[in-house]
Amino acid sequence: MTKSHNYFTSSIGKKQIMALTGFGLVGFTMAHLLGNLLIFLGADAFNMYAYTLTSNPLIYVAEAGLVAMFVLHLVLAVFLKIENSSARPQAYYVKKKTGRGETFASVTMPYTGLVILVFIVLHLMNFKYGTHYTTMIDGLEVRDIFRTVVEYFANPLYVAWYVFAMIALGIHTSHGFQSMFQSWGVNHPKYTPTIHFVSLAYGLTVASGFSILAIYCHLLN
Amino acid sequence: MSNKDMTIHLKVWRQKDRKDAGRFEDYTIPNVSKDMSFLEMLDVLNEKLVLDSKEPIAFDHDCREGICGSCSLMINGQAHGPEKATTSCQLHMRSFSDDDTIVVEPWRARAFPVLKDLMTDRSSFDKVIASGGFVSVNTGNAQDANTMTVSKENADLAMDAAACIGCGACVASCPNASAMLFASAKISQMALLPQGKVEAAQRASEMVKTMDEEGFGNCTNHAECEASCPKEINLSNIARMNREFFKSKIFSKKG
Numbered sequence: 001m002t003k004s005h006n007y008f009t010s011s012i013g014k015k016q017i018m019a020l021t022g023f024g025l026v027g028f029t030m031a032h033l034l035g036n037l038l039i040f041l042g043a044d045a046f047n048m049y050a051y052t053l054t055s056n057p058l059i060y061v062a063e064a065g066l067v068a069m070f071v072l073h074l075v076l077a078v079f080l081k082i083e084n085s086s087a088r089p090q091a092y093y094v095k096k097k098t099g100r101g102e103t104f105a106s107v108t109m110p111y112t113g114l115v116i117l118v119f120i121v122l123h124l125m126n127f128k129y130g131t132h133y134t135t136m137i138d139g140l141e142v143r144d145i146f147r148t149v150v151e152y153f154a155n156p157l158y159v160a161w162y163v164f165a166m167i168a169l170g171i172h173t174s175h176g177f178q179s180m181f182q183s184w185g186v187n188h189p190k191y192t193p194t195i196h197f198v199s200l201a202y203g204l205t206v207a208s209g210f211s212i213l214a215i216y217c218h219l220l221n
Numbered sequence: 222m223s224n225k226d227m228t229i230h231l232k233v234w235r236q237k238d239r240k241d242a243g244r245f246e247d248y249t250i251p252n253v254s255k256d257m258s259f260l261e262m263l264d265v266l267n268e269k270l271v272l273d274s275k276e277p278i279a280f281d282h283d284c285r286e287g288i289c290g291s292c293s294l295m296i297n298g299q300a301h302g303p304e305k306a307t308t309s310c311q312l313h314m315r316s317f318s319d320d321d322t323i324v325v326e327p328w329r330a331r332a333f334p335v336l337k338d339l340m341t342d343r344s345s346f347d348k349v350i351a352s353g354g355f356v357s358v359n360t361g362n363a364q365d366a367n368t369m370t371v372s373k374e375n376a377d378l379a380m381d382a383a384a385c386i387g388c389g390a391c392v393a394s395c396p397n398a399s400a401m402l403f404a405s406a407k408i409s410q411m412a413l414l415p416q417g418k419v420e421a422a423q424r425a426s427e428m429v430k431t432m433d434e435e436g437f438g439n440c441t442n443h444a445e446c447e448a449s450c451p452k453e454i455n456l457s458n459i460a461r462m463n464r465e466f467f468k469s470k471i472f473s474k475k476g
Contacts, residue, residue, distance in 0.1 A: 005430040005433065005434075006470075007467075007470040007471070008345075010429055010430070010433055010439075010466070011399070011401075011429065011432070011433050011439045011440065011472070012429055012435075012462070012463055012466045014465075015439060015440060015441070015442075015463075016437060016467065017464065073354075080441070081440050083397070083438060083439055084397035084398070084399075084438040084439055084441070086331065086332065086436075087330060087331050087332070087397055087398035087399070087436060087437055087438030087439075088329055088330050088397075088398040088438070089331055090327055090329050091329070092295060092298060092326055093232075093234075093245065093324060093326060094295075094297055094298035094324045094326070095298040096297060096298030096299050097445070098299060098394070098445060098448035098449055099446070100305075100446075100448035101394070101443050101444040101445030101446070101447065101448035101449070102396065102443045102444070102445050103443075104440065106441065106443045107396070107443070109441065166372075175442075178442075179441070179442040182442050182459065182460055182463075183442065183463055184463065184464075184467075185460045185461065185463040185464030185467065186460065187456060187457040187459075187460030187461075188457075189457075190280070201297075216468070
């Protein structure tokens with residue numbers, strides 16, 4: 001093994017790390033969705049959940065891990081995109097899909113990824129670092145994140161942008177989810193069709209789950 | 222309509238040499254038989270060009286029976302044309318209709334520079350093979366039958382992978398010009414058999430390294446390669462290569 005070609009700079013190494021970080025992000029997204037479902041139970045349940053989560057000192061470790069995964073996923077994506085574009089300097093005059101390979105989701109990965117990046121920055125600004133209200137639950141002063149969220153979604157334009165971004169996230173993950181199995185060498189005639197189905201179901205769940213929550217919050221106003 | 226009176230319009234990529242910028246030229250060929258192969262149709266055109274004292278169109282071809290991997294045409298934006306599991310030489314004019322315009326381009330990838338017209342230099346594939354696509358055994362008498370057992374399942378999978386003719390349609394059709402389907406078939410055909418297992422780790426490591434050095438793109442799991450492959454090499458070979466490569470890097474001393 002020469003120094004210039006180690007696991008991390010190899011084509012396969014990069015895509016496996018892409019898959020691994022994607023796996024972490026997919027797991028986080030699902031946990032985030034499940035936690036957010038507490039919005040349906042009302043302000044106290046959601047605020048208490050947010051308080052419990054953020055008052056645990058381990059949250060900083062988790063956040064650092066999340067940021068690391070996200071940054072790695074993003075940096076690798078940029079490298080891969082640049083390398084892949086330069087692998088074909090002259091484009092085809094006519095290029096037709098076979099219809100049995102590329103999907104809308106697989107082709108739009110860089111673009112849906114970009115939407116998610118913009119979304120996450122705005123999302124953190126609006127909620128995590130958004131207006132800080134407080135409320136009392138059983139004599140304990142906690143942040144009223146529920147109010148911040150509901151107030152934000154009063155604007156239908158914000159709801160529309162949120163739903164758009166969640167559809168992008170759903171499309172992105174519907175390719176990414178099954179893709180990470182292939183990258184890690186899991187391809188089996190028995191299980192691959194199931195993995196593809198779960199991948200679509202995951203994308204659909206994430207897109208519709210978050211969107212329904214946003215619309216619900218809008219209706220609370 | 223009789224079999225013999227199709228008129229075909231061609232838009233063919235003409236490029237003098239490696240350095241030439243290249244351009245499309247239009248040709249109209251009358252009386253094209255539906256029973257002609259695509260390459261025979263090009264032969265007819267070339268004969269006419271020669272008679273007219275013009276430079277014939279250069280394109281790779283050899284066996285013309287779909288097993289050598291020489292022919293390599295991007296036909297109407299699809300590697301080897303519109304038919305599934307068919308090389309350009311096995312593609313027949315019955316796949317087209319009268320008065321069709323067909324665009325013919327060479328494979329386009331940094332690792333496959335155009336030499337002339339529709340011919341590309343695919344020696345990067347040879348380099349990938351030379352870096353590990355072999356089994357280092359001493360030749361000698363054949364072993365007694367059954368001294369080395371191979372399961373039927375693995376024998377079939379190895380044979381399926383060995384069906385790769387190295388034409389480069391996978392690279393040509395991949396949006397990233399990645400050679401993973403080719404490399405994975407060549408790694409798989411040996412990794413599946415006991416004779417190949419001995420050097421499996423080193424082979425995976427070296428062949429992937431050469432593939433990366435030759436300037437092929439990265440795989441993003443579109444599966445356009447599998448869909449375009451005239452030999453229907455399965456995507457599961459890429460998954461096997463991913464496993465073999467990871468194993469070679471993490472567990473092997475030599476990787």
